[in-house]
Amino acid sequence: MECRLPVDKLEALKGEIRRLVGVRKVQLRTLQSVLGKLNFACRIIPMGRVFSRRLAASTGGVVSPKHFVSLSKAHREDLSDLAHVFGAIQWKGVVDVGAVGQIPGIGSCSGGTRDPLPRGTVEACVGRVSGWIRRSVSGGTWSAYERTWNEWEALCEQVQADVRDHRLLVLYFVARNLEDGISVASLGRKLAGLAFWFKLRSVPDLTKDFWVRQAVKGYRKGRQIKDDRRPVSFELLVKICEKLRVVCSSGYEVVLFRAAFVLAFFGVFRIGELVSPSKRGRGGLFVEEVACLTDRVTMKVRRSKTDQDGKGKEVVVFAIPGCHLCPVRVLWEFLGCLPALLGSLLLHERGEFLSRFQFITVFRKCLLALGLGGEKFSSHSFRIGAATEAVRWGLDEESVKRISRWESRRFRSYVRPELVCV
Known part of the structure; x- marks a missing residue:
């Protein structure tokens, strides 16, 4: 029955x-x-x-x-x-x-x-x-996996093959993507999605096949593109904050973006950890998770790129006596103007969230006002600049990894003193 x-x-x-x-x-x-x-x-x-x-x-x-x-x-x-x-x-x-x-x-x-x-x-x-x-994975990762699964299953239907008995189909899938000129990062995400697909169905993970791994390795060597994004040095941060009075429409906006830029630099934040995804989507740092003392600011990053389980990490930024861009002083000034005591920290005067797009737009306007092209800078330039400056100031590797929340020596690729323009 x-x-x-x-x-x-x-x-x-x-x-x-x-x-x-x-x-x-x-x-x-x-x-x-x-x-x-x-x-x-x-x-x-x-x-x-x-x-x-x-x-x-x-x-x-x-x-x-x-x-x-x-x-x-x-x-x-x-x-x-x-x-x-x-x-x-x-x-x-x-x-x-x-x-x-x-x-x-x-x-x-x-x-x-x-x-x-x-x-x-x-x-x-x-x-x-x-x-x-x-x-078990983030929403964005799951969406990327779904696109890969749809592409894979459409290919299976096209050639009418049983993937569990046909490793050549995986090679065909990889070859088609390589011939389309896909980036190495995108190919890696597709293979990760395909590996997840195989595991869900309890079949051998054909993405680990020797031919697949070597083909990807060869493709990576042939397409190595140097990351030439420029760092935001401390001197450039000072000049950017000075230009906010020209770029921003009100005194409150000057205080808001100065706090955002200073926190991005001294807190070594990824943009998604700091601000909201959109002006209507709550996100970034929350007011209730920020403790501002006289000599330091303690902030909690609830979730990040390397913390999908949401365990959270504490970020501590110390005061810099005598510096007009002291992060503790800048944040105290902003908190005195903040329109809300709960929710996202970085808010516009009317309560709208400071978005990723607005952060990057104002940042690039400041660069243009300084006569610098914005195409070589991104929101990640603050994080790159923090790592570069930390090394220039004599911090050892373990200290740089700790303040930047890196768990490997990946930060070395972010140390770019030769690209500092100011």
């Missing part, structure tokens, strides 16, 4: 779902065909019904099979979730919810046999595990 959905039918259905994810309108007859197949599949995978109901409701009122049905963003998200649900419970070529023993570790034990777990229990567990897996 068991229900089975053969892997070939499941893969065909997933292919149709993926095609719908990429369109905004679909003919009624096509949508009804997919819904019919989903209805059959959901008899074996019942949790899929949660994501197909809104899609079925969208056909209401459409009469002619030739007429088109609009797919909203919510519909496409439901379709994407359906593909994840079907992929999450594909075990060794057969989806088998009724025969629970096919899932490793469930329904059997070494000392004999036992009754299988109730089907509802298994479904609920699989759904929760799928969600936990998704939350």
